[in-house]
Amino acid sequence: MKPYPTYTNKQINIPYLLKIGNGKTQKIGKYLFDKDMNNIALFTGYGIDELLGDKLYGGLEIQNIKILHKEIIDDISIEKITHTAFNLPPVIDAVVGIGGGKALDFAKYCAYLLKIPFISVPTSTSNDGFCSPSSSLTVDGKRKSVKSGIPYGVVIDLDIIKGCPKIFLYSGVGDMVSKITALWDWKEAFNKGFERFNDFASLLAYNSLDLLFNKHSFNVESPEFQRSLSNSLLVSGIAMEVAGTSRPASGSEHLISHALDSVCKKPKMHGIQVGVATYLCALLQKNENTEGVKTILSKTGFFEFAKGDTFAKKEFIEALKIASGIKQDYYTILSEVDSFERAVKFIETDGILKTIIK
Numbered sequence: 001m002k003p004y005p006t007y008t009n010k011q012i013n014i015p016y017l018l019k020i021g022n023g024k025t026q027k028i029g030k031y032l033f034d035k036d037m038n039n040i041a042l043f044t045g046y047g048i049d050e051l052l053g054d055k056l057y058g059g060l061e062i063q064n065i066k067i068l069h070k071e072i073i074d075d076i077s078i079e080k081i082t083h084t085a086f087n088l089p090p091v092i093d094a095v096v097g098i099g100g101g102k103a104l105d106f107a108k109y110c111a112y113l114l115k116i117p118f119i120s121v122p123t124s125t126s127n128d129g130f131c132s133p134s135s136s137l138t139v140d141g142k143r144k145s146v147k148s149g150i151p152y153g154v155v156i157d158l159d160i161i162k163g164c165p166k167i168f169l170y171s172g173v174g175d176m177v178s179k180i181t182a183l184w185d186w187k188e189a190f191n192k193g194f195e196r197f198n199d200f201a202s203l204l205a206y207n208s209l210d211l212l213f214n215k216h217s218f219n220v221e222s223p224e225f226q227r228s229l230s231n232s233l234l235v236s237g238i239a240m241e242v243a244g245t246s247r248p249a250s251g252s253e254h255l256i257s258h259a260l261d262s263v264c265k266k267p268k269m270h271g272i273q274v275g276v277a278t279y280l281c282a283l284l285q286k287n288e289n290t291e292g293v294k295t296i297l298s299k300t301g302f303f304e305f306a307k308g309d310t311f312a313k314k315e316f317i318e319a320l321k322i323a324s325g326i327k328q329d330y331y332t333i334l335s336e337v338d339s340f341e342r343a344v345k346f347i348e349t350d351g352i353l354k355t356i357i358k
């Protein structure tokens with residue numbers, strides 16, 4: 001295996017505008033005004049106007065912020081984004097993305113192309129994409145993670161997060177717990193000489209876990225948990241920026257999730273797939289934090305939730321077969337020759353996995 005060509009950061013960006021709390025939607029106009037961002041392009045997901053239109057537009061109007069381009073995003077092909085970006089009025093000061101995955105990925109890449117600030121306003125905390133330095137786009141018809149920029153600003157209105165269906169919270173929990181196996185894979189890849197390691201990025205990623213799981217109760221519906229989940233996912237995104245690779249937040253468990261996306265007739269939400277795969281990969285790795293993973297996923301109710309919509313064993317095993325080949329020259333526990341066999345055995349014998357993968 002060739003050494004993975006790690007990318008060394010020359011410059012690390014962090015969000016300069018960071019607002020996480022209640023009632024933040026109506027203040028977006030003020031935040032933009034304070035940063036001299038008076039002309040914006042706005043990209044949203046479906047239903048955003050109905051969900052928070054009054055508060056958002058009211059706040060923009062008071063500050064006289066002009067929306068020079070507004071679009072609801074469904075198509076996230078790289079061609080469409082490039083076309084939109086280079087046809088925006090040249091006087092735009094910032095690109096604002098509001099919604100779940102697609103609108104944020106679109107807006108983030110658009111701002112990256114134009115080298116102007118991106119303000120990320122996630123309406124759910126189902127994964128760490130809202131503050132990561134990459135965008136998940138469609139390239140030649142396939143979903144691909146493309147290098148992009150870390151947001152200039154992140155605004156999370158906890159009043160909106162509170163109203164999200166539970167699946168979004170569990171998906172966020174699954175995406176967070178995955179740091180445990182991702183960091184193990186990264187360290188092991190480094191030990192084997194395939195990767196560079198960045199201690200500070202690793203520290204950030206571990207701290208983002210502590211922030212969420214060692215601070216308070218595991219009640220996903222409590223405001224403290226939701227605030228910490230937002231903070232933790234944000235720090236996880238920044239860890240990737242510091243590392244200059246997605247390694248601190250994405251390892252074998254993410255490879256399995258990507259494989260499930262391509263194998264399953266109906267893939268599940270990113271963090272749900274990642275969470276289940278994290279438990280399996282922790283077992284494969286003989287990870288010293290396997291009990292921790294189990295505790296987090298049990299006590300938050302993640303496993304119970306996952307049991308309500310089980311994975312088809314046939315599809316999961318198909319995904320396992322192709323997972324290690326999803327990224328070339330990328331060492332994870334799945335690169336070990338006996339991992340596939342061991343993983344199938346765990347699926348068939350582990351008390352928890354048996355109830356989720358059927």
Ligand SMILES: [Zn+2]
Pocket residue numbers: 127128175249250254270274
């Ligand atoms: Zn993820």
